[in-house]
Amino acid sequence: MVVAAVVVVALVLVLINVLEGATGSSSPVVTGADRSPAAAPAAAVQALTSIPSAVYDRIGTSGEPAPFAITAGQPPLRLSGKARLVYEGAEYCPYCAADRYAIIAALARFGRFSGLGVTASGDKDGNIPTFSFLNSTYQSRYVAFTPYEAADRLGQPLQRVPQQVQKLFATYAGDPATNTASRFGANRWAAPGIPFLDLANRYVVAGTSSALATVVESGVLNKDKTDIVAISKAIRAPATAAGRRIGAASFVADANYLAAGICSVDGGRPASVCASAGVRHAATVLARVPPIR
Numbered sequence: 001m002v003v004a005a006v007v008v009v010a011l012v013l014v015l016i017n018v019l020e021g022a023t024g025s026s027s028p029v030v031t032g033a034d035r036s037p038a039a040a041p042a043a044a045v046q047a048l049t050s051i052p053s054a055v056y057d058r059i060g061t062s063g064e065p066a067p068f069a070i071t072a073g074q075p076p077l078r079l080s081g082k083a084r085l086v087y088e089g090a091e092y093c094p095y096c097a098a099d100r101y102a103i104i105a106a107l108a109r110f111g112r113f114s115g116l117g118v119t120a121s122g123d124k125d126g127n128i129p130t131f132s133f134l135n136s137t138y139q140s141r142y143v144a145f146t147p148y149e150a151a152d153r154l155g156q157p158l159q160r161v162p163q164q165v166q167k168l169f170a171t172y173a174g175d176p177a178t179n180t181a182s183r184f185g186a187n188r189w190a191a192p193g194i195p196f197l198d199l200a201n202r203y204v205v206a207g208t209s210s211a212l213a214t215v216v217e218s219g220v221l222n223k224d225k226t227d228i229v230a231i232s233k234a235i236r237a238p239a240t241a242a243g244r245r246i247g248a249a250s251f252v253a254d255a256n257y258l259a260a261g262i263c264s265v266d267g268g269r270p271a272s273v274c275a276s277a278g279v280r281h282a283a284t285v286l287a288r289v290p291p292i293r
Helices: 002-019 042-048 053-059 094-107 163-172 210-218 228-236 241-245 248-265 277-287
Strands: 082-089 111-114 117-120 129-132 137-140 143-149 196-199 203-206
Touching: 042 094, 042 228, 053 248, 053 277, 082 094, 082 163, 082 248, 094 111, 094 129, 094 210, 094 228, 094 248, 129 228, 137 143, 163 196, 163 203, 196 248, 210 248, 228 241, 228 248, 241 248, 248 277
Parallel strands: 082 143
Antiparallel strands: 082 196, 111 137, 117 129, 196 203
């Protein structure tokens, strides 16, 4: 868990810097190769966004616990009439590197990405090949996705975070200025951490799932062992040798959990996703998680 501690400490320093003086809108600041991600390889995007339904159904939750804390009595978070999913991460963060694969896979079942970038976690944080949400767009009839990459892979401030998102982070993850965790228990560690996800103020998490954290800490995603195309293709086919080597079932399980959360806050649409066996299984597990008020 050494990497986890580094991520949390670095996040505190970065967020204090990034959030001070932040305005109500996202304002990317991009200079230099490490701060301007190239376009993600089409082969990686295609593989990750076209995982067969049969794969999702076969994996289900892979026996993994729900990755979210579930709230009760919180005001709904919506944007343009749709349930809103907020993501806050950083390009240097190894746990964010892993989480983006699951997030993209899940959201591809509800809409379409364009402009995804390619990057890697910091050299001292695993150098894990991954996607970047910086300057990307997402279109969906069902969910509004608003991602923020707070720092580049060098750990320098990259994208300013709106005040509303700052407040969500403080409420559900904790206060980075005082290193105090939230009462909602939305994080794996005893301090605010990333990646932070808030789905409609109903499902929240700071830090990736325990299964993906194990994958990250095993080192199998490091750049000298694989690349973004190979990882994406392995996630698409978790039963293959490549899929088993990187723990691909954990990515698919997390995607099912996120899809189940979206289905529960968007009226169960589309039925082709929300009525699928993998999503229904994840929804059953989520339904057993005691909500926090």
